Amino acid sequence: MSSKYAALPDLDQSQDIYETPDLVSDVSTVPTSTIPDIDSDDSRSDAIDHTRLRPTDAAARFRNADVDARNVDFSDRISGKRRSYVVGTLQDDWDEEEETVEARLARLTREVEELKAQMADKKGKEEVEADKGIVELAAVLEGLATGAEERLQRKLLQSTGAVGVVTKTLPPQDREDKEDIESGTTAVYKITYAPDHKKTHLLGKVAEFDKRLLAMEQVIGMHASALDNYDLPLPANSILPHLDELSRQMAVLSGSTTSSLDSASRRVKQLAADCEKLAEARKAARLAAIDGESLESDETVAKINALYGVLPTVEGMKPILPGLLERLRSLRAIHQDAARAADSLTVVETRQEEMGVEIKKWEEALEKVEGLMKTTTGTIEQNVVKVENWVKEIEKKVELLK
Template identity: 40%
Template sequence: MALNRKYAALPDLDSAPDIYETPELTDDNSTAPTTTGPPRSEDDFDDDDEDDDDNEYSEGISHTRLRIDQARSRFLPSQVDARGVDFSDRVASKRKSYRTSSRRQRVLQDDTDYSDDEEDESLERKVARLKRELEEAREEYARQHANDDEDDDEHSEDLGEELRSLSQTLEEMSMSASTNVLRNGSRTGKKHSEPVQPTADETTTASSDGRATYSVTYMPNYEQSHALAKAADFDRRLVMLEKAIGVSSSDPGAPGLPRAIMPTIDILSKQITTLSEASTTSLDSMSRRVRALAQDAEQLEKSRRAARAAQEANGNPGSAQEDTDDTEQTAKINALYGTLPTIENLAPILPALLDRLRSLRSIHADAAMAHETLERIEKAQNETALEIAQWKEGLERVEEAIEEGETAMAGNMNTVECWVKDLEGKLADLE
């Protein structure tokens, strides 16, 4: 009673008993609730807004516009594809990981479901996913091609051609994306570039039931381990080096492509050498040579015109041998004309590409020479360290020998001093 009086003034104090006793379950007593209403459907809406206090089934629960199926769909687990997944601790570039996919459904105004991907997928993730799926398709194609019979050669060739075309398309997309990243990286000082956002007019692949499904793959550090990403990173460092030495961003012969570094360095070195070694006599001799070359070029052009006019005036009587030669030359010329479209397409980028490849070859050769030089220096340093250790050991031994000699000399001096004192005492006694 004292306890009740003590806590009687506290608010929200429950005065109900803590222990409840229920009667024994008998045949006449049933705990199952009895319902007399019609069965409820999961897809129907509950509109029991009236008489909630009198309805024992819905006591304490608001059934206003509840869609049970939609509520359940929010807690459905995502689909996980773990076929052929390596869950070991090995670190490999071609390691396969599990794949998860989920959908998000919405109800439109006309009571129709609309499924959407759980989160927007950026362009870089799409390209990486497509590359990985293409590698898996290549491996599966190689396995099937090893087990196929001769009857399936045509089908295998078609699949191989499709895989090659897809690979070429992905490489072009990757090259264009890396070029855009390099151009944007030159204008910003950030260390990491912002991810590319997908545009609003991107198309999605719809399945047979009309729902668009997306797959999200957990594969970190895949792009960094890819060979193309490594090449792009090396090209980015080369561009940074070119910008650091002041190379212009474009070449007049190939607009939009960065100029190679090695030809530019050669041109600069030649210009510096010419300016440093220039004198009045050398400039005069160079001007005379230029005038002589110009006169020779004019005379050559005049002689060509005269020869062409003489040939047209005399005519061109041919023979059977000349006709055969002409047919052969015509065939060769036609073959060359057939390759002209490819050459014309490559003409804008081919010179700059060759210059950059030569620059990369020179840089790799210099890097190999530098590596060999560093190895020789490290070897010489190791040999020098061994010699220093030997000299140190020899010096320690010499110091120990000197200390022993000093100790022995001090003892000998004491002994000789005692002898001298004895002799002096004996001499004093004799006197």
């Protein structure tokens, strides 16, 4: 015993003794079965199924089951969108779904690769024979794959319209077929295939999409700059302005009554008549302007001829012309300042006259107020005298009463 427990009180330090009862001959060590005997139970209920479940049968039942657990939610969330896994039978799926040619070719290729991997560990003659069979099977599969690829290319190129011609000589399958084939006989396949089709196929699609977008923009009347900048006006032949105009017209028609439509039609007729009159007036004004221009042109020709006659004199005054022009400009500026000053003086004089009139009005008003004040002062003095007399009389009456 450990020394740390030696000092504990009431601790039994004697040796542990384990006792077992003696073995009795008539006592069986086989455990009694807890499962009741179904055959011996006569009082069982017919509504209860007492058949036993055999694990081997259950395992055999679900041995070929295929569990599809893709996109399955295994959380404890309770929701109507929760998806559970699907259990099916591989054999049933194969029977129900017909295997396509491409899937079958892929499956055979995969099985050949698996067979090659399995046979890689074997040695000897069996390996050589198996490799020979595998090579033959691989050749057959390669031929099938080549044929499928050619058919796929033919379909794609027919849909895209690529141009090209490929000539292929069919190889013999075995020696017997070689002997039957005539010398120089070849099978020619003409398919629309271009070698650079794979590189240009995507670019062709992009170019076609770009052309379609351009045609749509031309029909609509819009372009990329108009989409980037909303402030730019749309072209006149654009569909969108016409649609806006039609929508406004439909809104007017749907929200208008018969009387309003009649009044609008009358206004339109009046506007059409006014437009015709305006067009006639413009035409008459244009004709008058043409006649006036002819007259002005005669005057202009006369002035030009006069200037040509003055040119010798102007050339003689050429040295003094710069200073003269500068003085004329200064004189024009002085005249402009003087005109502005005269205008300012006129405004000031007008303002002074207005102020004189206003001052006279104020003087008249003051005189009237002074007259009223004098009249009011006299009336107040008279009222004061009367009130003093009344007060004196009241005082006398009060003294008499005392």
